[in-house]
Each structure stands twice: as C-alpha cells, then as structure tokens.
Amino acid sequence: MKFLITGGTGLIGNRLSKLLIDNGHSVNILTRKIKNQDNSGLKYFVWNTSKKTIDNKCIDGVDVIVNLAGSSVFSLWTKSNKKMILNSRLDALSTIYRLMKKKKNKVKRIISASAIGIYPNHKSKVYYENSNEISETFLGNVVYEWEKKAKIFRDFKIDLSIIRIGLVLSEKGGIFEKLLQLNNLGISSIIDGGNQCQSWIHIDDLVNIFLFTSVNNINGLVNGVAPNPVSFKELQNNISSNYKKPFLSLNFPKSFLTIPLSFLGLSDFYNDMIGSNKRVSSKKIQDLGYKFIYPSLD
Ligand SMILES: NC(=O)c1ccc[n+]([C@@H]2O[C@H](COP(=O)([O-])OP(=O)(O)OC[C@H]3O[C@@H](n4cnc5c(N)ncnc54)[C@H](OP(=O)(O)O)[C@@H]3O)[C@@H](O)[C@H]2O)c1
Structure with missing residues (x-):
C-alpha cells in the first residue's frame, strides 16, 4: 500500500x-521544511497549512493517509x-x-x-x-474540534479511523524523554503523592496499531493505549530502577503548582x-485481535 503521512x-x-x-x-511525507530525498525510501512533499498550500503530487497513488x-x-x-495548537x-x-476535493485520487482510508x-x-x-464525556479544558476542546474536523472526510465515502493516543513512551521524545533527562540528572519528582493514572503506550505498539487499523479495515474511534495503565509514581519508580537511581526524590504538594499556574492563567496546563489522571481502556483494539508487544510497563 502507499501511505501519505502528515507530520x-x-x-x-x-x-x-x-x-x-x-x-x-511506500511512504510519502508531508512536511513544512524542504528536505532532500534520501535513501530511506521516503518521499518528501512540502505544504504550508496556515496558507493552505500543498504539493499536489503528494497524493498520487496514495491508498491511506495518516x-x-x-x-x-x-x-x-x-x-x-x-491558537497555534488548535489551528495547526x-x-x-x-x-x-x-x-x-480538487484532485482525482484513490485514497480509501484516513487515519487521524x-x-x-x-x-x-x-x-x-x-x-x-x-x-460521551469531554474534558472541559483547553486540550479537551482542541481534541473535540480536531476529531470533528476529521469527520468531514466521510464526505468522500472513505474509511475513517481516529486513534486516541495515550502517553507515548519513547526514549526519543515526548514526556518520557523529559522524565528520563530529569532522572539522569539524579532528580525524580512526583506531585500530590503521584497517584494520577497514566494511560501510556509504547511507541512500537502505537505504530503497529496504525498499521493494524489499515490492514484490518478498522473504522471509528480506537484508544491507542496499553492494557495496563500505571500511576505516575509507578512510572517514575520504573524509570529510576531501569535507568539511574536518583539522589533527589521530590514530592510536591498540588498547590505548589496549581497556585502559580492559576495566577499565570495556566490552570488548564495543570x-x-x-x-492528567485518566484510566483509558484498550479493550476494543484487543477484541479486534491486536496483540500488544508491551502490555505492561515491566
Ligand atoms: N507523543 C504523544 O505522547 C502524543 C499523545 C497524544 C497525541 N499525540 C498527537 O499525535 C500527533 C503526532 O505526535 P508526535 O509526538 O509525533 O508529535 P511531534 O513529534 O511534535 O510531530 C508532529 C509533526 O507535526 C508537524 N507540525 C508541527 N507544527 C505544525 C504546523 N504548525 N503545521 C503543520 N505541521 C506541523 C511537524 O512536522 P514538520 O516540522 O516536518 O512540518 C512535526 O514533525 C500530534 O498531533 C500529537 O498531538 C501525541
């Protein structure tokens, strides 16, 4: 199959x-920066989403857009x-x-x-x-609007899957990389006892779910999380025992962050x-036959 991946x-x-x-x-990539074609097998195409300009050739022969x-x-x-987080x-x-809408194409599925x-x-x-519950916070609204926008592709009578991604664990980026960096400096920190539930997913499982969804024609919403969420404290402990034992373990009271953040108008950031404290189920994708490579943090 030929894929086009935005971002x-x-x-x-x-x-x-x-x-x-x-x-x-085969994989085409849409990016904002001009890139030289390399020998990775990827083909790069440039777009500018705020100006809504795009290299029309990016869609030629594409079966699935991610x-x-x-x-x-x-x-x-x-x-x-x-504004940028939402509008982009x-x-x-x-x-x-x-x-x-403008160019004839053979796209059969979009996975957003x-x-x-x-x-x-x-x-x-x-x-x-x-x-049906939607968080009444900044991110809750961003995700709601993002999913609503993705549903316009139903106009083309193509398949649509929406993957609700959890906390992605990768040493190469995201929150986990930042926790690792802090841990490698010898610092481990939790807030309010660290009991907040983290619905995480290993990056290898997440990308396999994207592939599984397209190969097995899975439509609609799918939670992209592992079967066994952990508390923030368990996540920190796991990092400390697998990477480096920190010399400083901090437990901040909630108010230590919520008070200054609310003064700065950043309560939603907290x-x-x-x-963030949510327990999200992976039952749907497991019932559809996906077998996790990393079902638990260990
Ligand atoms: N990682 C997580 O834990 C996590 C969890 C939940 C949801 N997600 C969502 O999953 C998506 C991918 O996550 P990721 O971790 O791979 O994110 P990422 O590393 O930040 O990559 C996002 C890509 O989007 C492109 N981009 C950034 N700003 C843009 C803009 N203004 N207009 C158009 N393109 C822009 C960039 O590509 P170019 O610079 O090449 O244009 C960038 O490589 C994101 O939308 C993220 O919100 C991620």
Whole structure:
C-alpha cells in the first residue's frame, strides 16, 4: 500500500514510516521544511497549512493517509501558542480535504491522530471509545474540534479511523524523554503523592496499531493505549530502577503548582498535562485481535 503521512517527521511519524517501509509499503511525507530525498525510501512533499498550500503530487497513488500534523503541546501555553495548537491541527485537515476535493485520487482510508486528552480527569472511571464525556479544558476542546474536523472526510465515502493516543513512551521524545533527562540528572519528582493514572503506550505498539487499523479495515474511534495503565509514581519508580537511581526524590504538594499556574492563567496546563489522571481502556483494539508487544510497563 502507499501511505501519505502528515507530520511524518515527528516522533510517531518517524517510527511509523520506518515500520511501513520495513513491511514493504511506500511512504510519502508531508512536511513544512524542504528536505532532500534520501535513501530511506521516503518521499518528501512540502505544504504550508496556515496558507493552505500543498504539493499536489503528494497524493498520487496514495491508498491511506495518516494524519499526525500539529504544533507541539509541550510548549508554554500562551494565547498565541494555544491558537497555534488548535489551528495547526484544523488547517492540516482542511488542506488535505481541499486537495482531495480538487484532485482525482484513490485514497480509501484516513487515519487521524487524536488524544486521550478528550476524556476528563477522573480518579476511578474507565474510559472506553463510546464515552460521551469531554474534558472541559483547553486540550479537551482542541481534541473535540480536531476529531470533528476529521469527520468531514466521510464526505468522500472513505474509511475513517481516529486513534486516541495515550502517553507515548519513547526514549526519543515526548514526556518520557523529559522524565528520563530529569532522572539522569539524579532528580525524580512526583506531585500530590503521584497517584494520577497514566494511560501510556509504547511507541512500537502505537505504530503497529496504525498499521493494524489499515490492514484490518478498522473504522471509528480506537484508544491507542496499553492494557495496563500505571500511576505516575509507578512510572517514575520504573524509570529510576531501569535507568539511574536518583539522589533527589521530590514530592510536591498540588498547590505548589496549581497556585502559580492559576495566577499565570495556566490552570488548564495543570489539568491537561501535569495533573492528567485518566484510566483509558484498550479493550476494543484487543477484541479486534491486536496483540500488544508491551502490555505492561515491566
Ligand atoms: N507523543 C504523544 O505522547 C502524543 C499523545 C497524544 C497525541 N499525540 C498527537 O499525535 C500527533 C503526532 O505526535 P508526535 O509526538 O509525533 O508529535 P511531534 O513529534 O511534535 O510531530 C508532529 C509533526 O507535526 C508537524 N507540525 C508541527 N507544527 C505544525 C504546523 N504548525 N503545521 C503543520 N505541521 C506541523 C511537524 O512536522 P514538520 O516540522 O516536518 O512540518 C512535526 O514533525 C500530534 O498531533 C500529537 O498531538 C501525541
């Protein structure tokens, strides 16, 4: 099959394109920066999502589009960055939509990234794909709008899957890399006892789920999380025992962060990122036959 990956140069896109090439598929990448073609087997095409310009040739012969593009949420949540986080995601989808409307193509499926940030924080609830609950936070709204936009591709009568991605564990980027960096400096820190539930997924399982979804024609929402979530404290302990024992273990009271963040108008940053606490189920993808390579943190 031929895949087109938007945001394919990022953490997930990099790993996914390698998996696809290793499995004999062809991969086109949409990026904002002109790149020289290399010998990796990937073909690069340039777009500008805010101007809605795109190299029309990127879609030639493509069977499946994987949409990962979006400005990073690991930034300071200023007004302009928040606007960028939302608009980059909506503009990316609109740009692809306009191209598909304009140019004859044979795309059969779009798999769009989403995030478990759509679910509200809760101490004990388990979230399945059929949950109607939407977090009333900045990220909850971003993800809601992002998924709503992805649904416009139904106009083309093609298959649509939306993967609600959990906390991706990779040594090469994302939150896990940052925790590792801190740990390697000898510091381990938790907040409010560290009991917040983390619905994580190993990057290799996540990219395999993208492939599994396209090969097995799976439509609709899919939670991209491992079967065994852990508390933040367990995640930290696991890092400490597998990488380097920290000499400084900190346990910050919640108010240590929530008070200054609320003064700065960044309360959502606590709820969505630092204090994120949700238990998300992987039952659907397992029932559909996906076998996790890394079902538990150990
Ligand atoms: N990693 C996680 O834990 C996690 C969890 C939940 C959801 N997700 C979502 O999954 C998607 C992929 O995640 P990732 O970790 O691979 O992210 P990433 O490493 O930040 O990569 C995202 C890619 O999007 C492109 N991009 C950035 N800003 C853009 C803009 N303004 N307009 C168009 N493209 C832009 C970049 O490609 P170019 O620079 O080449 O254009 C970048 O490589 C993201 O949308 C993310 O929100 C990730």
